Structures are given as structure tokens and as C-alpha cells.
Amino acid sequence: MSVRGHVALNRRWGTALAYLALTKPRVIELLLVTAIPAMLLAHRGTVHPLVILNTLIGGMLAAAGANTLNCVADADIDKVMTRTARRPLARAAVPMTNALVFGLTLSVASFFWLWWTTNLLSGLLAVATIAFYVFVYTLLLKRRTWQNVVWGGAAGCMPVMIGWSAVTGTIGWPALVMFAIIFFWTPPHTWALAMRYKDDYKAAGVPMLPAVATERRVVRHIVVYTWLTVLATLVLALAAGWLYAAVAVLAGTWFVTMAHQLYAGVRRGAPIQPLRLFLQSNNYLAVVFCALALDSAIALPTLV
Structure with missing residues (x-):
């Protein structure tokens, strides 16, 4: 291949990676970790693999579309924040119009895919998720209130509803409890990251809690929401088996301990590492939902 051919190939590859980055693949991965256990719990040990595959494809399209539209709406503040300055639209790697069309195409495709391969309810839930994330969280709440991630985090809870x-x-009570788990988990997870990048949020004019409140107030909220998360996981144990219940107790103890350690450090005025809680909160959620998936897949006897 000629030098010109290599340059053209590298350019096309770079463009493809930029479009992929718009979808925020790491966020999608976390969402799918919660959707699969929800499907397995819905029909313990009897879900057809094709249903799981089709739901995951639809869920990936919906999440990719929502994340891309979020990047479009947040392009101005992404340029200001150090953490997001390398996103495709912040560095003009993708034209804004192209990104908008790309996000809308993915969103529409997710609805029709889920409707075609599963049912209308799942498709409508996907549309509702995208609309809520873009219009309610990104455009309405994010730049106006410190409770942005409290209520806006509801969009990240929807994969369990779609999977169920x-x-x-239908929507059963265990799906609502799984929704609550992720709903309560989102604030401490996000605020721990925002504590590290609070100056970024201040510069961008985004009133994330760590940017507008004292550290003591932030960690106090983190502890409260961490406890609510763990309590919700214990409620879900009523629909699961002993394996999930045991993991929920152990992992919950670990998660609460980390939150209290962060709070204690702030109270003492000692150096703290909020990013540790942010990273470990991902592991916590993954461990709990993987235990739920395994418990459901082998159809262990439920506790009640």
C-alpha cells in the first residue's frame, strides 16, 4: 500500500474511533452488566439466549444513541473541562451535525430493533430512557441544580427495566428494586468522581454537588446514598437465592465501609482519595449483579 493509502486508512480509522468514542463504550458496558441479570432473574434459569442477545443489541443502540446526543448537547462544556477535553466534539474530530444524525439514527434503530425482536414495551422504555437522559438530565437538570445526578441518574437505571x-x-417489583439499587448507587459513584474534578465543574458552570458544597456535606450525602444502595440490594434478596443474598451482604459491608472511611478522612482533615470510591463502586455494582446473574442462572431456591 502506498503512503497516501496508509494516510487515508489511518484517517478513516481515526474517524471510526471518534464516532465510537461518542457512544461512551465504558458506560455502555456498565449498563449491560445490570441488564443481563435482570433478564435472568425475570425467568430464573429459563431465558432463551436469543432474547438476551437481541435485548443487548437494542440496549447498546439505545445507550450509544443517548450518549452521542449527550455529547452533542454538552460539547461546549466538554471543551472547558480537562476530563472531557479529548472527547470527539470538544476537539472537532466529528462535525456536530454528523454527530447529531448519528445519535438520532442509533436511537431510532434501538426502538425498532427492540420492538421487532422483543416487544413494544421494551422499545418504548428505550425511547423514554433516551428522551429523559437528553432532555431532562442533560438539557434541564445538569446545569441548573446540584441534584442533577440524583434525578438524572434514573436514565442509567432503565436497562434493568428494559431487560425485565x-x-x-411487563414490569415486576424486582425490576423496580433493581431500578432503586442503581438509582441510589449513582450519586455516590458520580460525586466521588466529581470531588476529584470539582474545579472542572466550577469552570464549566455545572453545579455538581462537590463544586457547590463543602467536602463534609458531600461525603455525608455519599454515606446516606451508599446505605440506601445496600439496603435496596438486601430487599432484592427476597426475590433471589442464598448466593446472591450472601454476596449482597458481604459486598454491601465493603461498600459502606469505604464510604465511611472517606467521610472519616474528611472529618479528620486528612488527605482523601475519592477516586478510589469511584472506581470501587463500579466493582461493587458488578459483583452484586454478577452474583444475581449466577444465582438466577442456576435457579437457586429463593429466600421467600
Whole structure:
């Protein structure tokens, strides 16, 4: 291949990676970790693999579309914040119009894919998720209130609802409890990261809690929401088996301990590492939901 050919190939590859980056693949990965256990719990040990595959494809399209549209809406503040300055739109790696069309195409595709392969309810839930994330969280709440991630985090809870509805065609109480787990988990997870980048949020004019409140107030909220998360996981144990219940107790103890350690450090005025809680909160959620998936897949007897 000629030098010109290599340059053209590298340019096309770079463009493809930029479009992929718009979808925030790491966020999608975390969402799918919660959707699969929800499907397995919905019909313990009896979910057809094709249903899981089709739901994951639809869920990936929905999350990719929502994340891309979020990048479009947040392009101005992404340029200001150090953490996001390398995102495709912040560095003009993708034209804004192209990104908008790309996000809308993915979003529409997610609805029709889920409707075609699972049921209408799942498709409608995907549309509701995208609309809520873009219009309610990104455009309405994010730049106006410190409670942005408290209520805006509801969008990240929807994969469990979509997964449950794809299998059953309805919404059962365990799906609502799983929704609550992720809803309560999102604030401490996000605020721990925002503590590290609070100057970024201040520069961008985004009133994330660590940017507008004292560290003591932030960690106090983190502890409260961490406890609520763990309590919700214990409620879900009523629909699961002993394996999930045991992991929920152990992992919950670990998660609460980390939150209290962060709070204690702030109270003492000692150096703290909020990013540790941010990273470990990912592991916590993954461990709890993986235990739920395994418990459901082998259909262990439920506790009640």
C-alpha cells in the first residue's frame, strides 16, 4: 500500500474511533452488566439466549444513541473541562451535525430493533430512557441544580427495566428494586468522581454537588446514598437465592465501609482519595449483579 493509502486508512480509522468514542463504550458496558441479570432473574434459569442477545443489541443502540446526543448537547462544556477535553466534539474530530444524525439514527434503530425482536414495551422504555437522559438530565437538570445526578441518574437505571420487560412483557417489583439499587448507587459513584474534578465543574458552570458544597456535606450525602444502595440490594434478596443474598451482604459491608472511611478522612482533615470510591463502586455494582446473574442462572431456591 502506498503512503497516501496508509494516510487515508489511518484517517478513516481515526474517524471510526471518534464516532465510537461518542457512544461512551465504558458506560455502555456498565449498563449491560445490570441488564443481563435482570433478564435472568425475570425467568430464573429459563431465558432463551436469543432474547438476551437481541435485548443487548437494542440496549447498546439505545445507550450509544443517548450518549452521542449527550455529547452533542454538552460539547461546549466538554471543551472547558480537562476530563472531557479529548472527547470527539470538544476537539472537532466529528462535525456536530454528523454527530447529531448519528445519535438520532442509533436511537431510532434501538426502538425498532427492540420492538421487532422483543416487544413494544421494551422499545418504548428505550425511547423514554433516551428522551429523559437528553432532555431532562442533560438539557434541564445538569446545569441548573446540584441534584442533577440524583434525578438524572434514573436514565442509567432503565436497562434493568428494559431487560425485565423484554423477557416478561411487563414490569415486576424486582425490576423496580433493581431500578432503586442503581438509582441510589449513582450519586455516590458520580460525586466521588466529581470531588476529584470539582474545579472542572466550577469552570464549566455545572453545579455538581462537590463544586457547590463543602467536602463534609458531600461525603455525608455519599454515606446516606451508599446505605440506601445496600439496603435496596438486601430487599432484592427476597426475590433471589442464598448466593446472591450472601454476596449482597458481604459486598454491601465493603461498600459502606469505604464510604465511611472517606467521610472519616474528611472529618479528620486528612488527605482523601475519592477516586478510589469511584472506581470501587463500579466493582461493587458488578459483583452484586454478577452474583444475581449466577444465582438466577442456576435457579437457586429463593429466600421467600
